[in-house]
Amino acid sequence: MSTSSGASIIEYTTTKRIPSKEFTEHVEHAHKDGSFVSSASMEHYTRYPNRWSRVRELVREYVAEFFGVMILIIFGNGVDCQVVLTGNTAVAPSPKGDYLSISFGWAVGTALGVWVSSGISGGHINPAVTIALATFRDFPWRKVPGYIFAQVMGGLCGAGIIYANYIHAIDLYEGGRHIRTVPGTASLFSTYAASYMTSVSCFFDEFVGTAVLLIVVCALTDRNNGPPPAGLVPLALFLTILGIGASLGYQTGYAINPARDLGPRLLTAMVGYGGAVFSFRNQYWLWCPVIAPIVGGLVGTFLYDAFFFVGQESLLNRPDANARRAHEQAIRAERQKPIAGTQGV
Incomplete structure (x- = not known):
């Protein structure tokens, strides 16, 4: 110019x-x-300016999920530790927070975890979300194992960071470095249901919380249903988790995320709490904070797609046999139309 x-x-x-x-x-x-x-x-400018860029291209989605969950757990387990441990006068002269603080902490962790990872991996940071999207929304099944492994390891590492940060307070609360109780301070890292809850009630609580979460997630990402402006999905998720925690959180600790529970549970087993974290209430760790959220996520996504979602990427919106037959007939009819201007020749 x-x-x-x-x-x-x-x-x-x-x-x-x-x-x-x-x-x-x-x-x-x-x-x-x-x-x-x-x-x-x-x-x-080249796609791979050096060797590391090639490696990064292969792992960046999984690492994004790892960091997203790690940030979630740092804020979530961190607020649990601060609120509960400071309730002991040996740790602090007065409590530093209450149940509402816990709800806010987990909501902040979710929002920031999604903010960090959403542009790279989609910001699932939850195996229930990953499995639901793979089942109903064309998310590649080949990525599911890697996503779930990264999410669980992110939970383990996030819990490890918080355990190292609060280890002296935990010692004071428990009465010594060699004392670790289940649920006790193990509940600062993973979920343990209230003693009055039956097994069916525990399962139902986690099922409902995760179903609600996935319905909201589907709505937030649906272009035809008034999604929030670009970049504000994490804020909407902040409100969602804050609401779930404040309304449904007390009885089972609202795992609503298998990685949020399993990763920290593995950490507690490694640092002295032992196998009791898995044997609690007849393998509670498996059927309540792992299986129930997965089932709830599938049902929530199914309900949204069945009644609201019209996008072609949904399993429920694939053309059936009649639609495919009509489409093929329309194509044949178009091909048989005479060329314009040749009718009178």
């Missing part, structure tokens, strides 16, 4: 080759005194 105004001239020539990510730029400036200053720059 060349423009002329009085004694000043600017020439700007740009050459781009998009497939190979190469870019060449040449700029010439003419000053009022007639002298020219010419600058030329050559920059090359």
Whole structure:
């Protein structure tokens, strides 16, 4: 492009080759005194500028899920520890928070975890979400094992960070480094239902919480149902988790996320709580905070897709035999139409 105004001239020539990510730029400036200053720059953009970039391309989605869950657990387990441990006067002169603080902490952790990972991996940070999207929304099943492994490991590492941060307070609360009780301080990291809850009630509580979560997640990502502006989905999820925690959280600890429970549970088994974290209430860890959220997530997604979602990526919106037959007939009819202007020839 060349423009002329009085004694000043600017020439700007740009050459781009998009497939190979190469870019060449040449700029010439003419000053009022007639002298020219010419600058030329050559920059090359490639998809893999070095070896690490190739590795990163392979793992970035899974690492995003890892960090998303780790951030969730750092805030969630962190607020649990602060609120409960400071209730002991050996730790703090007065409690530093209450149940509402716990609800806010988990809501903040969810929002920030999704914010960190959503642009890279979709921000699932929950195996129940991953499995539901793979079942109903065309998320590739080949990625599911890697996503779930990364989510569980993120939970384990996040819990490890919080355990290391609060270990001295836990020692004071329990009465010594060698004392670790289940549920006791193990409940600061994983979920343990209230003693009055029956097994069916525990399962139902987690089922309902996760079903509600997935219905909201589906609505937030549905372009035809008034989704929030770009970048504000984490804020909407903040409100969702805050509401679930404040309304449904007390009885089972609202895991609503198998990785949020299993990752920290593995950590507690490793640091001294032992096998009791798994044997509690007849393998409670498996049927309540793992299986119930997965089933709840599937049912919630099914209900939304059955009654609201019209996108073609849903399993429930795939063309049936009659629709496919009508489509094929329409194509054949289009092919048999005479060419315009040839009817009278």
